[in-house]
Amino acid sequence: AREFSLPYRNRLFRFDLNTETWTLLLPTRDLLPKALSFAAEVKSENGQTQLLIGGGYGLVGGTKIQKAEDFPSDLRAHLPDHAVKHGMMKPEASTNIFEVLIADERGMCFTRDNLTGKHWAWDFFDLSGDRIPTIRVELFPCSPTLHTYTDLTFEDFAKPPIDSVRPNDESNVLGIRVKLHGLKGRQDLNGTTARCGYWQKEKERYQIFIPPYEKGGNTSMYIKPSNLLVAKPFSYKDGADIGNLISRCNHSVSFPNVSMSWITSGNAKFKRRPLDYVLGDTTMEGDMMTWMDSYYGPVSPKAQVLLRTIAMNNSSFNTTLSWIFIPACLVKKGPQKDSLMGQNQLKHRQLFIDFYTKLKERDSARVKKFEADIVRKRQDTSTDDLGSWLKLVVTMDGVNPSVRRELIVSPDISMQSLHHQVLCPAIGWSNNYHCYAYRRLHGAIDPQTWKNKASTEKAVTDSIEMLCEECWIGPKTSTALDSMFQPLYIGGALANDKVITLGDLYALDKQDEIKLQYVHDFGDWWSHTISVSKYDGEVPTSASVAHLVSGEGSCPPEDTGGYSNYAQTMSKLTGTMGIKSKDTFEEYDDEVSQTVDPSNERWWKFLNLEVRGKMNMQALKNPLAFDIDHTRANLEIAIRLPKQKGGKESANAIRRDYGTGLTSSDFDDKCAVDSKQNNPLKFCAVCEVTVALKTCSGCNSIAFCSREHQLQYWPKHKKDCRRIQKASV
Secondary structure (H helix, E strand, O other): OOEEEEEEEOOEEEEEOOOOEEEEEOOOOOOOOOOEEEEEEEEEEOOEEEEEEEOOEEEOOOOOEEOHHHOOHHHHOOOOHHHHHHOEEOEEEOOOOOOOOOOOOOOOOOOOOOOOOOOHHHHHHOOOHHHOOEEOOOOOOOOOOHHHOEOOOHHHHOOOOOOOOOOOOHHHHOOOEEEEOOOOOOHHHOOOEEEEEEEEOOOOEEEEEEOOOOOOOOEEEEEOHHHEEEOOOOOHHHHHHHHHHHHOOOOOEOOOEEEEEEEEEOOOOOOOOHHHHHHOOOOOOOOEEEEEEEEOOOOOHHHHHHHHHHOOOOOOOOOEEEEEEOOHHHHHHOOOOOOHHHHHHHHHHHHHHHHHHHHHHHHHHHHHHHHHHHHHHHHHOOHHHHOOOEEEEEEEOOEEOOOEEEEEEOOOOEHHHHHHHHHHHHHHOOOOOOOEEEEEEOHHHOHHHHHHOOOOHHHHHHHHHHHHOOOOEEOOOOOOHHHHHHHHHOOOOOEEOOOOEHHHHHHHOOOOEEEEEEEEOOOOOEEEEEEEEEOOOOOOOOOEOEEEEEEEOOOOOOOOOHHHHHHHHHHHHOOOOOEOHHHHOOOOOOOOOEOOOOOOHHHHHHHHHHHHOOOOOOOOOOOOOOOHHHHHHHHHHHOOOOOOOOOOHHHHHHOOOOOOOOOOOOHHHHOOOOOOOOOOOOOEOOOOOOOOOEEOOOOOOOEEOOHHHHHHHHHHHHHHHHHHHHHHO
């Protein structure tokens, strides 16, 4: 039959052209896929068959959790055991259409012109040279990708806070680079540079950590203060030294990735930052739940020695350091409470608490001063100084080919709304899912200035020292799991992005152009450089608050594992690296990597798992394709959605869709605009956008996104405005 029905079927079939039989494809994960209802032949010509597999009755996200007995009996039989026990989502009517590409042989993958996809699978696999996504690393003091190659950070280029190493002076020496001298038993280590760790009172020595690129590297030892000198900072003129220390080592000289796990009560609900919850005086009630996340970003010098001290296998310089946050109540009541292991767990836990507490004290003072400076500057800045629009050029750091967006944005938009309702839809990230932050950058450490050596050493040094004092701006409240990593580099406190606008930051520096660093996902650490300048060009008549002017490059999948893992994923999908069975969670495990192409089921499994199944990916398109019209449509939707509220990030992570590419998850499918807003102060009376709003100064009963829209609406509003003013008097 040309068409047939498979009601409630929760599996995908594949048609074999040679045998003319249907084959059942197994799911890559033990989760309930979306149901499929029909498969139809689109066209058959010259022995080639084009098929369309569609859906008419599926599982729709956002529905209430129902008991398993609420499912139709034929669907219930396919539910995994844990779904029957705990319940899954209730099925609802769906009209989604799913295009399935069958590419058994090169040239066999076709679709009708009015369908998405065409033969992108083979085009994607055939990418070569600089078209394959790779890491782009620039070696300068504040390079956002420096951490992928070395343990150095911009702080190592700044002047140390002290001139000499004194006993029991952790607040000043922790994390700084020190040079060993005067050693008699290990004269071979004299002249070696290491990081200074914690003071060991019983030994009257500091624990120091020698990096892998130094003599005697990959180890730690205890050294008297008299045998330690404060090392000179890296000079901006010695950039070649960074490359040299990388090249003279046979293995990675970057700081290891960090894996953190933490244990909570099974009924724990995060209403504050998970780190504050875990480190607080919590009690364990009922079942325990273990959370885990990985960190691939830069680590500050102080945090480096903290992690070396408390993480599992202290002497290991392998690719990952692991540490588990165990609640104090479990350690004190557990069987190991009197053991050396139990005592070390309490000691290391307290080290982290002390480290985090000091960070919060330091950064809270910085944030308070920064926010006060913002308020003072705002009072001295007129609207004419900023203009109606600011131009943003957003470039994703560390990725080739370039991922770039050019936008024009209202200076009145808050940094919170800029993230949730402009940058996320414009770039392609999921909003209200991961943590994020911004900070100002300074011109003398711009990569072009670094390359051209156009600035004096003093100018660069001054800029780095300014950066050391710079505040990060982000959400005051976030339950995102990756916020656990904030102390490792971001710090202990963030300036409130809800009350700071883009115009506020632009007005702080008396320059025609400023630069910001924007980080999305504290775990994977996707860094972007944003150039902000005035815009005096032509504005489309339909533009409100934000408009995407141009763009190139597609956003990487969420939860990929940062730059290096993303590059490896793309290499495997383009045939330059092999795919092992463990990469696709297959039952058998072969250690031999196979280079596979779209004619191999393993290629599609890996694509589904690492790309299509991610929250921000569309299932039916080339993962590297950028569609500006679709992105503009998503942006228009986003700026008209209700403002995002913090506190839902961890819940969104738990409910995330691990689909394997059988369904399309476009941004606009998730975010239908509710045009029936009830509060007139929550949206513009003309265009219904919900960001960068200002209320009518006369009656305070209606809002507008711009002066132009206020003037446009005035003939309709003036009678009500005067009536309300009169009534209030």
